Amino acid sequence: MRALEPWVEQPLMTFLTESEARLTLLMTSAGQVVAQHGFTRAVDIMSAAALGAAIVSSTEEMARVLGVRPFRALTHQGESHGIFLSAFETPRGRWIGLVVYGQDTSLGLVQLFFDRMVDELTQGVPAEGGTKQVLAQDFESELHSSLRALFGR
Amino acid sequence: MSLVNFTAREITCKIVYYGPGRSGKTSNLQYIYGRVPQDRRGKMVSLATASDRTLFFDFLPIDLGSISGFTTKFQLYTVPGQVYYNATRKLVLQGADGVVFVADSQARRFDENMESLQNLQENLLAEGTDIRDMPLVYQYNKQDLPADLIMSPSELDDALNFRSVRSFSSDCLHGSGVFETLKGVSELVLQKLAAGAPA
């Protein structure tokens, strides 16, 4: 498991143990990964997050256009796997959870423990710090050499 | 918004390629995908119609390696350029850290460039962002076409580039200018981060 911020780890850990989900991804509504469990390649996680955020945002937009209430969660029941997608509010903004589960658990359990995780997450948020210096002002030469290396120049 | 992880020293930035239909946004990503070594890029996700028009977005994550001690990743997105798809275009623009405006240099496509630029400004504003606060570069694409069909970079600068942002001429089929454009927008995005990001 990897979490962007340490306080996310415990609620996610509890969710994983109790729900027996196989893959779990927490992301911002813009599709940036916050925490994950079960993926191997970082770049694949990003694609899953981008698609998950796209599904949630387009479904919400569709609800708005149709004039119906936004859907609380989206699920897809496959033969051996199910996918569960749900957005929720945190003091850090709107987040999305993407869960893939197998036959050893059920949608009902996933939903139940997901809701508990959301409660824990929203209660456990620490206060945000002030402004920190991120990159040295002279990062440009490093950026240039990274990009040149990427493009094989 | 860029995600900065101080514990793992990781930065993830979202860069959106914007512009009118068929200006070459998807072609930018395809060229980058073809040039970046496999271990430094993810799969390219393309949600397109059967005729290769972008329906929702293209997505390509790339790994820049370490910059000032931070593992830096870029997520490149394209929007669908067709006017019809504004609802999805807005969704893709959400949370962008930088924008590349890909203009079609063909003279007959001038009005579409103008419209798309206005649309960018409106969609940013709807999200509460003033276009002047967004790291933005222009790319004048299809400069490989015959001179009588296209406008020159300086003509395009005069006609479209009111804020004098950095502009690059390009030919996405052969790749000239693609790298320079990405470099240009990356610099702006990281400069903004360096100027101070919320922890």
Ligand SMILES: Nc1nc2c(ncn2[C@@H]2O[C@H](COP(=O)(O)OP(=O)(O)OP(=O)(O)O)[C@@H](O)[C@H]2O)c(=O)[nH]1
């Ligand atoms: N001659 C020339 N053709 C180009 C160039 N870049 C792109 N094209 C062609 O223009 C057409 C449209 O390119 P795309 O990259 O799909 O355009 P797009 O901006 O993604 O279009 P939408 O998805 O509809 O918004 C394709 O046939 C490309 O091969 C260029 O620099 N020169």
Ligand SMILES: [Mg+2]
């Ligand atoms: Mg496209």
